Amino acid sequence: MSIAQYADNGVFAPRRIAEALQTTSEEIARTVGLGKDAIQRKDRVRSDRTQRRLREMVEVLNKVEPRFGSALMAYAWYRSEPLPGFSGQTAMQLVRAGRVDDVLEYIDAVNAGVYA
Secondary structure (H helix, E strand, C coil): CCHHHHEECCEECHHHHHHHCCCCHHHHHHHCCCCCHHHHCHHHHCCHHHHHHHHHHHHHHHHHHHHHCCHHHHHHHHHHCECCCCCCCEHHHHHHCCCHHHHHHHHHHHHCCCCC
């Protein structure tokens, strides 16, 4: 999915992300480790922290979507599939812990056949 489809006026929009992933904005907030306020108040949606968390999730989803065939399947993988070499943590758990670079490197390695 194009990254622009997740945005509204140049800002990642939790509502648009939720629509694309067939879930709720509240669930998106929980997925990225944010409170309900972060996605309901306009000033909080535009905050650096909220935008960074949303961008990191979207970046990972966009990177794995071609492998899974849809954004919805990529989202399911992101939330539930334990990654080898990361003590059984999912991509979601790692991103929430500030380890998005590790997740992206893992995906690149898998795509290159390193972990296949």
